[in-house]
Amino acid sequence: MRKSIDGLCAVVEDQLHMDPRRSALYLFCGKRCDRIKALLWEPDGFVLLYKRMEVQGRFRWPRNQLEVKQLT
Template sequence: MLNDFRGAEKVYIACGYTDLRKGIDGLATLVQRQFHLDPFSNTLFLFCGYRRDRIKGLYWEGDGFVLVYKRLEAGAFQWPRNGDEARQLTGQQYRWLMEGLKIEQPKAHKAVTGLSMI
């Protein structure tokens, strides 16, 4: 389900470690208080524990929250551990994360913001 999730307009990941014992209410409160984001928006919020082999996803479906839990049988997610921030992912970064890759690929083509003439 998470590998090809397309229901959300945006995807945010909670960088750093999250206590995965938290349930829907605890994660929704974390989104509101720590990240100052709206858990009731059309957004998928992803959280990762210390061992990096499990993630939880929180998503508002309009009439209630969906809580998704994924545990890898082998390997670990390449989760950013630098701080307690929420980071918005592009569609490509989300696919990389679900494929076990880092969300910043040094050899990926970078977006061009302006053209310079040489």
């Protein structure tokens, strides 16, 4: 969870083979699944959101391709 906007854009381009400037929301999760970052492109620049769970709990994160869901 150390990457900022430029680092996350590089992950989207290099590992996902996608354009970070297209109309999509990219979510990134930490190892403990208690923090997420969201990267979103708007016409005037990127938005980076960060959420950390303060209560005991974790985000449910897909562990393989079959668990991946498309958000609408």
